[in-house]
Amino acid sequence: MQRIRIIFSGEGGQGIQTISKVFVTAASKQGFEVSYLPSFGVEQRGTPSVAFITIDNKEIRHPKFDKADIVVILGKRAIKTVENYLDPNTELYFDSSTISKGDLPIFVSKIHGVPATKYAKEKFALRSFNLIVLGVIAKAIGIKEELIWEEIFNFLSKKFKKKEDENLAHEAFLFGLEIVPETEDFTRAIFKAKHQAILVKGHGKHGTILPDKCKGCGICIHKCPVGALSLGEDLGVFSTPIPQVDLEKCIGCQNCKNFCPDGAITMEMDASA
Amino acid sequence: METMPKVWRSKSKPHLFCPGCGHGVALKQLGFAIDELKISDKTTIGIDIGCSLLAWNFFDFDTVQTHHGRVTPTMVGYKMMKPKRTVLAYMGDGGAYAIGLQSLIHAAFRNDPITAIVVHNDLYAMTGGQMAPTTMPGEVTSTTPTGKPENFGPGFFGPELIANVANPKAYIARASISKPLLVKQYLKNALLNQQKNNSFSMVEIMSICPTNWKMNAKQCFEKLSQMDKYYPGGEIKKGNENAEN
Amino acid sequence: MAIEFLSGNEAAVKGILAAGADVMYGYPITPSTEILEGWIRNTLVDKSKKYLQTEDETAAGFATIGAILAGAKAFTATAGPGHVLMQDPLSMAENLRLPFVCIAMQRGGPSTGTVNYSQQEVNLAAFGGNGDGMRIVYSASNVQDMYDLTIKAFNTAWKYRFPTFVIGDGHIAKSKMKANISNPIQPILAKPLLKEDTNNPTFFRNCYSSELVFGDVLMKNIEDWNEARPKIEEYEEYKIKGAKEIIVAHGSVAQASMDACDILQNKRKRIGVFRPITVHPFPQHLKKLAKRTKKIYVIESSLNQLSRIVKYELSGCKTQIVEIAKPAVSFTGAEIARKILVS
Numbered sequence: 082m083q084r085i086r087i088i089f090s091g092e093g094g095q096g097i098q099t100i101s102k103v104f105v106t107a108a109s110k111q112g113f114e115v116s117y118l119p120s121f122g123v124e125q126r127g128t129p130s131v132a133f134i135t136i137d138n139k140e141i142r143h144p145k146f147d148k149a150d151i152v153v154i155l156g157k158r159a160i161k162t163v164e165n166y167l168d169p170n171t172e173l174y175f176d177s178s179t180i181s182k183g184d185l186p187i188f189v190s191k192i193h194g195v196p197a198t199k200y201a202k203e204k205f206a207l208r209s210f211n212l213i214v215l216g217v218i219a220k221a222i223g224i225k226e227e228l229i230w231e232e233i234f235n236f237l238s239k240k241f242k243k244k245e246d247e248n249l250a251h252e253a254f255l256f257g258l259e260i261v262p263e264t265e266d267f268t269r270a271i272f273k274a275k276h277q278a279i280l281v282k283g284h285g286k287h288g289t290i291l292p293d294k295c296k297g298c299g300i301c302i303h304k305c306p307v308g309a310l311s312l313g314e315d316l317g318v319f320s321t322p323i324p325q326v327d328l329e330k331c332i333g334c335q336n337c338k339n340f341c342p343d344g345a346i347t348m349e350m351d352a353s354a
Numbered sequence: 355m356e357t358m359p360k361v362w363r364s365k366s367k368p369h370l371f372c373p374g375c376g377h378g379v380a381l382k383q384l385g386f387a388i389d390e391l392k393i394s395d396k397t398t399i400g401i402d403i404g405c406s407l408l409a410w411n412f413f414d415f416d417t418v419q420t421h422h423g424r425v426t427p428t429m430v431g432y433k434m435m436k437p438k439r440t441v442l443a444y445m446g447d448g449g450a451y452a453i454g455l456q457s458l459i460h461a462a463f464r465n466d467p468i469t470a471i472v473v474h475n476d477l478y479a480m481t482g483g484q485m486a487p488t489t490m491p492g493e494v495t496s497t498t499p500t501g502k503p504e505n506f507g508p509g510f511f512g513p514e515l516i517a518n519v520a521n522p523k524a525y526i527a528r529a530s531i532s533k534p535l536l537v538k539q540y541l542k543n544a545l546l547n548q549q550k551n552n553s554f555s556m557v558e559i560m561s562i563c564p565t566n567w568k569m570n571a572k573q574c575f576e577k578l579s580q581m582d583k584y585y586p587g588g589e590i591k592k593g594n595e596n597a598e599n
Numbered sequence: 600m601a602i603e604f605l606s607g608n609e610a611a612v613k614g615i616l617a618a619g620a621d622v623m624y625g626y627p628i629t630p631s632t633e634i635l636e637g638w639i640r641n642t643l644v645d646k647s648k649k650y651l652q653t654e655d656e657t658a659a660g661f662a663t664i665g666a667i668l669a670g671a672k673a674f675t676a677t678a679g680p681g682h683v684l685m686q687d688p689l690s691m692a693e694n695l696r697l698p699f700v701c702i703a704m705q706r707g708g709p710s711t712g713t714v715n716y717s718q719q720e721v722n723l724a725a726f727g728g729n730g731d732g733m734r735i736v737y738s739a740s741n742v743q744d745m746y747d748l749t750i751k752a753f754n755t756a757w758k759y760r761f762p763t764f765v766i767g768d769g770h771i772a773k774s775k776m777k778a779n780i781s782n783p784i785q786p787i788l789a790k791p792l793l794k795e796d797t798n799n800p801t802f803f804r805n806c807y808s809s810e811l812v813f814g815d816v817l818m819k820n821i822e823d824w825n826e827a828r829p830k831i832e833e834y835e836e837y838k839i840k841g842a843k844e845i846i847v848a849h850g851s852v853a854q855a856s857m858d859a860c861d862i863l864q865n866k867r868k869r870i871g872v873f874r875p876i877t878v879h880p881f882p883q884h885l886k887k888l889a890k891r892t893k894k895i896y897v898i899e900s901s902l903n904q905l906s907r908i909v910k911y912e913l914s915g916c917k918t919q920i921v922e923i924a925k926p927a928v929s930f931t932g933a934e935i936a937r938k939i940l941v942s
Binding site: 141 | 604713933934
């Protein structure tokens with residue numbers, strides 16, 4: 082086998098380092114020389130997460146490289162972070178249900194779309210979208226299915242609350258193995274973050290929700306005393322669902338405004354006429 | 355219709371803290387307090403190491419990120435030369451009660467007129483969830499994998515400790531983000547004690563860390579209510595002027 | 600052979616255990632925190648091992664000294680700003696000739712700087728205190744070194760009684776690679792430094808009433824240092840035979856330099872790599888090589904911290920020295936090859 086340099090990238094919190102560790106541990110058990118270097122910063126979420134991986138039959142001296150043979154991009158904001166590692170020969174895999182082809186650098190020609198978020202949401206669970214991608218890449222490199230599944234289980238078994246979770250994860254991974262990535266007609270990036278402020282008004286109340294500030298923590302929903310807030314369909318800055326408001330129930334108490342750590346929401350009573 | 359305090363720097367939002375981070379709530383109430391006192395043009399903030407450093411461009415006023423545990427003496431030095439400014443030292447419980455404790459104690463002891471804001475989230479968050487002095491007995495962290503043992507001390511009562519040596523004119527309080535409006539009120543009292551009483555003030559703010567606690571919003575606030583019981587809130591020293599009222 | 604897939608921090612913990620360490624004092628700091636956490640996990644398995652998470656790095660360092668005085672194999676691990684604070688206890692240890700073992704994972708300084716990577720702590724490790732730098736500094740170049748050099752560091756410290764460092768960097772600390780963790784080096788035994796003998800009590804001090812008395816103490820230390828130096832110095836050579844040019848690099852930059860060598864060889868350049876394993880004391884062997892070398896490239900992720908040492912060691916040699924420095928930024932082999940071709 083020739084040396085293969087791979088980058089997995091996405092949003093912090095998308096499990097980029099988890100699938101990377103699964104992948105390198107399995108590759109190592111298959112007998113390859115492997116190096117793995119995670120990007121790490123101050124440990125907050127919400128910054129792009131990147132993993133540098135090298136696989137070879139021969140000794141690997143150094144975990145960094147200039148250009149990658151395969152780059153996987155699962156979050157739009159990661160594109161900028163990994164751009165320098167792309168060249169015209171790089172095989173680029175991206176989540177075509179959250180990222181438009183037009184967002185990708187134009188000089189890359191070998192593009193593979195995997196609408197992982199769409200499949201995960203429709204067929205499995207949203208969080209297993211990364212396992213679908215892992216399946217696609219494992220197949221492309223030739224890492225043995227059973228070794229990968231063994232490591233998925235090692236890394237994730239604590240998160241499986243019931244047998245059903247484990248089965249769903251396994252199915253999502255197996256599904257990924259079978260996917261033929263899109264190379265021409267790409268899925269539309271339907272799961273995209275909203276940017277414009279959402280203004281709501283009615284029932285004597287009005288309010289603002291800022292999707293480009295909302296990180297989907299759910300504190301406003303938890304702190305709403307009357308259950309007027311719930312997770313909606315729209316996505317926020319980290320591609321997580323943002324709250325929607327039931328204006329009939331809302332009492333304009335401003336708990337959401339006072340608790341929101343990101344300044345992304347306010348609901349208040351209309352000024353009495 | 356504004357979702358954020360006026361003094362928040364909108365260009366730096368969304369800020370760098372994790373989803374659900376209690377720092378956002380504390381900094382929001384600090385922003386509202388500064389808005390209401392109308393002092394944004396005379397405020398300077400220093401921030402410590404640990405997650406608090408992620409506020410390095412949070413507000414529309416001068417901000418200095420210092421070294422670990424050293425934000426207090428840095429801002430004490432600044433205030434001496436700029437006595438008319440309202441000077442804040444923003445730090446976590448590690449910066450305040452472990453590495454920076456002696457400086458914080460001496461600032462209170464000398465009655466240096468600065469406002470120390472300590473965000474208390476029960477562990478070291480930036481390095482991934484190690485024990486802090488504030489970690490409560492028996493709690494599991496990455497450096498107390500079987501629970502914090504007795505020989506590592508109980509929970510650390512910072513405001514109570516510092517109140518013992520603080521000048522009578524100092525203002526010292528503990529609030530919790532479970533009551534955000536009280537956080538704002540105590541911060542306003544603290545800032546006024548610095549300005550009008552020319553004295554030391556300190557507010558500890560009980561906070562949450564969804565990332566390292568590995569909890570959702572509901573679970574975080576449940577844990578916070580346990581912490582609020584262990585570390586009761588209130589004004590421990592009210593400062594001379596406030597006490598007379 | 601026992602091959603495992605490990606991070607540099609995990610390999611360091613394996614090395615520490617193989618060296619027979621007893622106790623760790625530390626304070627969490629990226630990128631060395633996993634050494635503290637990994638050691639703690641082992642204390643759960645082996646109850647004879649102890650640890651304390653102190654209130655800061657200065658306290659961690661002095662607590663380490665306390666345990667060493669009690670005859671324990673004590674150590675600490677730190678990085679960046681923690682390494683700066685560690686210099687006070689290290690100055691004490693240097694002058695008292697205490698076998699203080701410190702693992703330092705370099706990151707960009709100062710303060711938080713970056714938590715990722717640099718080679719900016721060479722000066723700090725070698726010369727950081729208010730002394731003359733009687734410290735031994737091993738520079739690990741990869742995960743394997745973290746294991747091997749950590750074991751060695753304990754032995755060197757207890758044999759020669761100088762503070763001993765293993766410096767790595769954030770990339771080595773956090774990256775995972777295969778490493779052989781069988782232990783060919785026998786750990787040497789620690790001995791109590793305070794004898795607890797009322798007839799013959801021990802007096803340790805770092806206070807002297809006159810410069811002359813203190814000067815005698817220092818001269819004795821320097822004599823010991825000079826005598827031990829040739830036994831301590833270590834280096835690795837790569838394609839040095841017949842090379843007309845030599846890259847001098849330490850740590851992970853040395854590994855990238857070896858990749859660069861392979862690339863340059865394909866371009867018919869006769870170039871080799873000299874990697875000081877001990878960056879301090881620096882291997883005097885380079886001086887011999889320099890005499891028959893046209894050009895030496897010193898490549899490092901700091902502003903000439905290594906090259907200052909190299910220039911001092913090679914003083915009198917006429918070999919041209921080219922400095923290639925990228926403070927706090929890493930190199931790849933391809934990049935080093937490009938830089939050499941244009942310089």
